[in-house]
Amino acid sequence: MEITKEERKLIRERVYPQYLKEPLRDNCIAFESLWGRKCNCNPAALYEYIDKNHPEYECVWFLNDTDTEVNGRGRKVARGSEEYYKYLATAKYLVYNNNLPQTFRKRDGQIIIQTMHGTPFKSFGLDVEEEFPTEEDKMKVITRSALWDYLIAQGEFTKNMAWRWFRYNKTVLETGYPRTDVIYDTDETQVSQIRESLGLPDDKKVILYAPTWREMDGFDMQLGLEQMKEALSDEYVLLVRLHYFVAEFYPVPEDGEFIYDAAGVAKIEDLFALSDILITDYSSVMFDYALTRKPMIFFAYDLEDYTEKTRGSYFDIATEAPGALTRTTTEVIEAIRNIDRHSEINGQRIEEFCRKYLTYENACSSEQVFRQVFVEGRKSAKAAAGDKIRHAVKRIVPRRLYSKVRKAIIRTLLSKQKNK
Numbered sequence: 001m002e003i004t005k006e007e008r009k010l011i012r013e014r015v016y017p018q019y020l021k022e023p024l025r026d027n028c029i030a031f032e033s034l035w036g037r038k039c040n041c042n043p044a045a046l047y048e049y050i051d052k053n054h055p056e057y058e059c060v061w062f063l064n065d066t067d068t069e070v071n072g073r074g075r076k077v078a079r080g081s082e083e084y085y086k087y088l089a090t091a092k093y094l095v096y097n098n099n100l101p102q103t104f105r106k107r108d109g110q111i112i113i114q115t116m117h118g119t120p121f122k123s124f125g126l127d128v129e130e131e132f133p134t135e136e137d138k139m140k141v142i143t144r145s146a147l148w149d150y151l152i153a154q155g156e157f158t159k160n161m162a163w164r165w166f167r168y169n170k171t172v173l174e175t176g177y178p179r180t181d182v183i184y185d186t187d188e189t190q191v192s193q194i195r196e197s198l199g200l201p202d203d204k205k206v207i208l209y210a211p212t213w214r215e216m217d218g219f220d221m222q223l224g225l226e227q228m229k230e231a232l233s234d235e236y237v238l239l240v241r242l243h244y245f246v247a248e249f250y251p252v253p254e255d256g257e258f259i260y261d262a263a264g265v266a267k268i269e270d271l272f273a274l275s276d277i278l279i280t281d282y283s284s285v286m287f288d289y290a291l292t293r294k295p296m297i298f299f300a301y302d303l304e305d306y307t308e309k310t311r312g313s314y315f316d317i318a319t320e321a322p323g324a325l326t327r328t329t330t331e332v333i334e335a336i337r338n339i340d341r342h343s344e345i346n347g348q349r350i351e352e353f354c355r356k357y358l359t360y361e362n363a364c365s366s367e368q369v370f371r372q373v374f375v376e377g378r379k380s381a382k383a384a385a386g387d388k389i390r391h392a393v394k395r396i397v398p399r400r401l402y403s404k405v406r407k408a409i410i411r412t413l414l415s416k417q418k419n420k
Contacts, residue, residue, distance in 0.1 A: 003078065003080050003081055007080075008080040011080070011081070011082050011085055012080075012085065012103050015082050015085055015086075016085040016088070016089060016103065016105075019085055019086045019088075019089035019090060020089045020105060020107065022089065022090050023090070024090055024091075024092045024107065024109050024110065025058065025090050025091055025092060026092050027056055027057050027058055027092070028057070028058045028059075028060065028087065028090065028091040028092055028093070029047075029050065029057055029058070029059050029060070029091060029092075029093040029094075029095060030060045030061075030062060030087050030088065030091040030093070030094050030095070031043040031044070031046075031047050031059065031060065031061050031062070031074070031095045031096075032061070032062040032063075032079075032094075032095070032096050032097075032098065033096075033097050033098070033117070034097065034098055034117065034244060035064075035098050035099075036062050036063050036064040036079045037064060037244055038068060038244075038266050039061055039063070039068055039069065039070045039071075039074075039266060040179075040266045040267045040268075041097050041115070041117050041179055041267070042097055042115035042116065042117065042152060042177050042178045042179045043095045043096065043097055043115055044179070044266075044267065045177075045178035045179040045181060045182070045365075045366055046095060046113075046115065046178040046366050046369055046370070047059055047061070047072070047074060047095070048071055048072060048366075049178065049181075049366035049367065049370060050366075050370060050374075051071070051072035051073055051074060052072065053367075053370075054370070054374075055073070057374075058075070059072070059073065059074040059075065060074065060075045060076075060077055060087045060091060061074050061075065061076050061077065062077055062079050062084060062087075062088075063076055063077065063078065063079065064078075064079055065078075066078050069266065088101075088104060089105075089107070091110075092109060092110060092111060093110075093111045093112075093113065093373075093374075094110065094111070094112045094113070095113045095115060096112065096113070096114055096115065097114070097115045097116060097117040098117065099144055100112070100144065100147065104147075106147050109381075111149045111150070111373065111377070112147050112148045112149050112150070113148070113149065113150045113152070113369070113373060114145075114148040114150065114151045114152065115152045115177070115178070116151070116152055116153075116154070116158070116177075117284075118283075118284030118285075118287065118288075119154045119155065119157065119158055119284055119287040119357055119358075120284055120314065121282045121283075121284060121286065121313055121314060121315070121317070122212075122282055122306075122307075122312065122313050122314075123312040123313065123314070124161075124165055125141065125164070125165030125166055126138060126141055126164065126165055126166070126167070127164065127165065127312070141166060141167075142166065142167045145166035145167060145168045146167075146168075148168065148170060149170060149171065149377075150170070150171050150172075150173050150372075150373055150377075151166075151168055151170070151171070151172050151173065152172075152173045152175060152176075152177065152178075152369060153172050153173065153174060153175075153176075153360060154176055154177050154180075154287060154357065154358055154359075154360060154361060155176075155356070155357045155358045155359035155360055155361070156356075156359045156360075157314075157356060157357050157359075158172075159172045159174065173368070173369055173372055173373070174359075174360045175360055175362075175365045175368040175369050175372065176358070176360040176361035176362050176365040176368075177288070177361070177365055178365045178366040178369060179267070179269050179288070180269065180288055180291055180361055180365060181363060181364065181365055181366050182269055182270065182272075182273075183269065183272060183273075183288070183291045183292055184291075184362075184363035185363060186273045188273075190270070191270075191273045191274050194265060194270055194271070194274060195274050197264075197265075198239070198260055198262065198264075198265070199256060199260065200237055200239070200260060200274070201237065204235065204236055204237045205235060205236045205237075205276040205277070206236070206237055206239055206274055206275045206276050206277075207232070207236050207237070207238050207239065207275070207276065207277045207278075207279060207336070208239045208241060208262070208271055208272075208275035208277070208278050208279070209223060209238060209239065209240050209241065209278075209279045209280075209299075210241040210242075210243075210268065210278065210279070210280050210283055210285045211223075211242070211243065211279075211280060211281045211283060211299070212243055212280075212281055212282050212283035212284075213243040213245040213246045214302075214306070215246070217246075217249055218246060218249050218250070219242060219243075219246040219249060219250035221250065222299075222301050222302075222329075223279070223299060223329055223332065224329035225238070225253065225258075225259055227329050227330075227333070228258070228329065228332070228333065229255075229257075229258040229259065231333045232258075232333065232336060233257065233258040236258075236276075236277075236336070237257075237258055237259075237260060238258055238259050238260065239260050239262045239271065239275065240252045240259065240260065240261055240262060241262040241263070241265075241268055241271060242263065243283070247263050268285060269288060272288070272289060272292055272294075275294070276294065276295075277294065277295045277296070277297065277336060277339060278294065278295070278296045278297070278323075279296075279297045279298075279299050279332060280296065280297075280298060280299070281298060281299055281300055281301075281306075282300070282306060282307075282313070282317070286298075286321070286322065286323075287357055287358060290322050290350055290353055290354055290357075290358065291354065291358060291361055293343075293350060295323060295324075295339050295342040295346075296321075296322055296323030296324075296346075297323055297324050297326060297332055297335045297336065298317060298321045298323055298324065298325045298326065299326055299327075299332055300317060300325055300326070300327060301327050301328065303317065303318075303327070320349070320352075320353060321349075321353075322346060322349050322350040322353040322354075323342070323346055323349075323350075324342075324345070324346070
């Protein structure tokens with residue numbers, strides 16, 4: 001049953017403060033991706049690793065729609081519900097790739113992991129000055145990022161930009177993104193199942209088209225789909241994956257022959273293995289897909305407007321993009337027809353791109369994040385807590401008595417060790 005706005009307000013103002021008084025659940029992890037839209041991206045990859053390998057943890061997913069599919073044992077909780085605020089207040093670990101709610105109150109002992117949801121090509125964070133025109137606006141960003149205990153980086157570029165984007169100066173995890181683990185360890189059975197669920201023919205190669213968004217409430221399909229079909233349908237099919245900001249505003253004209261809609265697949269990285277070519281523009285998908293070393297084509301029909309008037313960018317796509325740069329559908333088709341020369345033409349550029357932006361990527365990112373946060377981080381926290389207790393005892397207990405008790409404890413421990 002849908003929660004009304006009034007009910008949400010009542011829960012937030014009356015119930016949430018009560019849960020803030022309850023003890024933290026030390027083995028509880030709450031996950032959220034893209035403001036509760038899906039179970040995907042880095043939070044989902046990290047969750048699936050923990051669910052499979054560390055069942056001692058209770059995992060909770062915050063979702064707008066609790067009918068959303070979640071693999072494994074994860075508990076689904078509706079955002080804004082009483083249960084949501086219960087876990088928001090008591091889960092020791094919170095894993096996000098977006099912003100925490102303004103109403104969130106971080107408690108002593110809570111750990112927040114900001115996974116990011118992509119390495120940006122376009123201006124980002126505090127670099128987008130028009131989105132933060134006042135000092136108050138900037139402070140909201142800085143205040144939110146100050147809550148994070150860990151920030152996951154895909155490469156040195158992200159690590160070096162963390163201060164500039166968020167004024168973040170805590171721990172950056174040099175682990176790579178958990179969601180890219182599947183690129184190194186492809187599940188062929190899953191690939192076949194996804195291909196079958198989309199209705200893709202077995203005898204055709206797959207072109208994945210994944211553009212970024214330009215306007216929040218609409219999408220202008222500049223790629224000539226009929227022209228593509230006429231030129232390429234004998235050998236290829238086109239799989240369209242629109243950005244989640246605009247997918248609901250543009251119905252992909254599926255025809256069951258050449259054009260297919262991939263909106264129903266929760267994780268875009270699951271489409272990498274079944275695709276043979278990626279067409280994109282300025283989307284951060286270019287970074288993850290570069291790890292496959294498969295051909296990419298950049299359909300940058302509005303390059304000057306986008307980079308100079310809209311948001312700006314962090315590199316010159318014309319010289320650094322790991323693939324062919326095109327501006328018209330005809331040029332896209334020509335690039336596909338010459339795809340056999342992709343490695344010869346773009347191979348060195350791809351390797352340079354990976355070295356610069358994907359420095360930390362590897363096949364075990366999820367495992368590394370878990371170890372650094374949930375194992376080493378937990379040990380460090382216990383050690384810090386122990387230090388606090390010892391310092392407090394030292395202040396209260398006379399020095400000679402403290403020394404005497406400490407020696408007695410050490411003798412007892414040594415005696416136990418000897419008897420073993």
